[in-house]
Amino acid sequence: MPMTAPVPPPAEDSHPAPPVPPSALRLRLDRTALADNWRALDRLSGTARAGAAVKADAYGLGIREAGPVLRDSGCRDFFVAHWNEVPPLMQSVAAQHVSVLHGPMNDADVAFARATGVRPVLNSLDQAGRWLRSGGGVCDLMVDSGINRLGLPMSALGDPAIAALDIECCLSHLSSADEDTPINAQQLRRFDAIRIAVPARRYSLANSAGIALGAAYHADLTRPGLSLYGGIPRPELAAHIRQVAYPEAAIMQTRLLEEGDAVGYNATYLAPSPMRVGVVALGYADGYLRCWSGTGGFHWHGRALPVIGRVSMDMTVVDLTGAPECREGDWLSLDYDPVAAAQASGLSQYELFTLLGRRFDRAALA
Ligand SMILES: *Cc1c(COP(=O)(O)O)cnc(C)c1O
Numbered sequence: 497m498p499m500t501a502p503v504p505p506p507a508e509d510s511h512p513a514p515p516v517p518p519s520a521l522r523l524r525l526d527r528t529a530l531a532d533n534w535r536a537l538d539r540l541s542g543t544a545r546a547g548a549a550v551k552a553d554a555y556g557l558g559i560r561e562a563g564p565v566l567r568d569s570g571c572r573d574f575f576v577a578h579w580n581e582v583p584p585l586m587q588s589v590a591a592q593h594v595s596v597l598h599g600p601m602n603d604a605d606v607a608f609a610r611a612t613g614v615r616p617v618l619n620s621l622d623q624a625g626r627w628l629r630s631g632g633g634v635c636d637l638m639v640d641s642g643i644n645r646l647g648l649p650m651s652a653l654g655d656p657a658i659a660a661l662d663i664e665c666c667l668s669h670l671s672s673a674d675e676d677t678p679i680n681a682q683q684l685r686r687f688d689a690i691r692i693a694v695p696a697r698r699y700s701l702a703n704s705a706g707i708a709l710g711a712a713y714h715a716d717l718t719r720p721g722l723s724l725y726g727g728i729p730r731p732e733l734a735a736h737i738r739q740v741a742y743p744e745a746a747i748m749q750t751r752l753l754e755e756g757d758a759v760g761y762n763a764t765y766l767a768p769s770p771m772r773v774g775v776v777a778l779g780y781a782d783g784y785l786r787c788w789s790g791t792g793g794f795h796w797h798g799r800a801l802p803v804i805g806r807v808s809m810d811m812t813v814v815d816l817t818g819a820p821e822c823r824e825g826d827w828l829s830l831d832y833d834p835v836a837a838a839q840a841s842g843l844s845q846y847e848l849f850t851l852l853g854r855r856f857d858r859a860a861l862a
Contacts, residue, residue, distance in 0.1 A: 518745040520777035522827075523856040525561050529738040530724060531569040536683070537720045540707050544714035547573030549721030551581060551597070551701070556852040557725055557741055561860075563588035566724070573665075575719055579605055582614050595636050595665065597646070599623045604629045615664060619646040624657040636665045637694060641686040641701075642679065643671040650686065653693040665717060666696035673705035673713075674729040680709055691715075705729040727834045727845040729801065734835075742861065743830040743852065745778035745794070750816060750824055759813050760805030765790065772816040774801070776828060779810040783851030784830070787841045788812070788847040794828035801828060 538546035548571045549555075554562035559581075563734035566574075566614045567589040574591045576582060577598050580693065585594060594614040599624055600606045609616045610630065617636040618624045627635055638656070640647030647668065652658070660678040668687050672679045687701050708715045723733055726740040753759070757802040778784050784792070786806055792803035794814055801814040801822075816822050831837065834845040841848070 519855055519857040520748060521782060521856040523557065523852060523858045524742040524861040525557060526738070526742070526856060527565045528559075528741050529561060529726065529740045530557075530565045531560065532722075533724050533726065533737050533740065533828050534566055534569045534571055535716065537704065537707055537723055538735075540736060541714050542711050543698075544702075544716050544718050545573070546707075546718045546720055547571060547575060547593070547700075548577045548724055549719050550585060551575065551577040552850045553581075553584070555721060555725045555730040555846070555849040557849065558858040559584050560588045561858050562725075563591075567591065569584060572719055572721075575721075579608055581665075582608070582612055586612065593664070594800075597638070598636070599646070600626055602626075603630070606686075613620070615855075617667065618661070620647070620648055621652050621655055621657055624655075624661060628657060628660055632660070634662050634664050636667060637661060637663050637696065638667045638669070639690045639694065641668040641670075641683045643669050643683075643688065645669070650690065650693075653690065658694065663694065663696035663847075665698045665700050666690065666694045667700045667719075670701065670703060670706045670713075673709055675705060679704075680713075684712060687715075691822045696741040704733065705741050705826065708732040722849075725849055727849065729845070733744070739833060740831065741849065743778070743813075743850070744827045744831050745776045745823050745830065746824065747774040747814075747826050747828065748777050748811075750822075751775070758805075759794060760789075761808055762806060765805035772820070773804065774814050774816045774822065774824075774828075776812045776814055777810065778812050778830065779808050779811045781854055782853035783848075784812060784835040785841070785843070785851065791840060795831065796826060796828050825853060 502809040548566045553559050573593040575595050595617050595782040597617045598615045609721050612789045615636050617638050618637050638647040685707040691699050701715050702713045704720040707718050721738050730736050731737040753771050757767045786807050789806045794801040796819045804815050805813050837848050840846045
């Protein structure tokens with residue numbers, strides 16, 4: 497006997513769900529900057545074409561918004577990590593080339609690849625065998641050239657299972673392209689050997705930072721992620737890449753503090769004199785982590801509004817001294833230039849994007 501009661505059918509609905517009111521958080525996306533960033537990275541890829549890493553919901557920006565912009569700019573090759581990232585991508589762009597980096601772990605993954613026509617990125621002899629046993633067909637292959645994360649070890653390149661594959665794109669991934677280190681040249685040498693050993697229609701090595709390492713790293717297809725969304729992993733890219741994501745939050749309440757009043761959890765901020773503050777609808781549950789407590793900042797019509805006290809789950813308090821006209825309901829822009837914010841917070845630019853939560857309305861920049 498089942499221990500749990502069957503789920504009742506949905507009630508006959510006499511009250512249709514009301515429309516959800518707009519969020520007090522919005523993520524303004526500069527679509528032109530996103531399109532320009534893809535075109536710049538495609539141009540910088542020389543004779544190679546640029547694809548797009550759109551895993552983790554386009555690095556937190558939102559695949560529904562970013563996908564069509566990338567496709568309309570000319571992007572044809574899309575990379576996700578998980579199989580469950582395929583449907584939202586396909587719903588926003590009916591992409592011709594979708595590769596799933598984590599590869600087929602089991603028969604359900606293989607069946608899903610076959611049903612959707614997306615390509616599994618095979619990462620091991622095990623995965624290659626699983627794919628071949630299911631009937632084979634076009635796939636990608638990731639070969640490890642030194643990052644020791646996912647990927648077939650080079651020692652397995654001669655295996656008959658690899659020779660039996662129909663490989664569209666043979667990939668490898670750089671561990672340290674954002675640094676000047678001999679590791680890059682070493683991985684490139686190994687990649688050149690991989691290209692000789694593995695027959696494939698296309699080869700791909702470079703992520704965003706790898707594109708800036710020069711033509712030798714470009715092969716046929718580059719796989720930028722971070723820089724599409726405004727991240728700058730190497731200074732050479734700074735002149736080509738523009739900020740895309742502008743988080744904004746509304747002031748829910750303003751209050752007047754007396755000298756000595758404490759703000760937020762654990763009373764870490766004491767008002768040095770009477771002052772006006774604003775309670776903003778953004779907290780660590782939205783990716784604005786506690787490292788910004790007392791150090792972060794917002795802007796309102798060019799006026800700087802420093803964060804005071806602890807960032808809490810759903811709220812942050814700002815000092816409104818610099819903006820006496822600022823009112824409840826007004827929108828503040830979060831200081832979130834990726835390079836400056838990474839430096840200020842100690843978070844990586846990758847984290848700054850992918851942490852952005854699901855409570856933002858994602859909207860085009862006016
Ligand atoms: C995430 C990822 C990329 C994109 O890297 P960026 O540094 O964001 O440009 C490219 N290739 C693989 C295999 C990845 O996992």
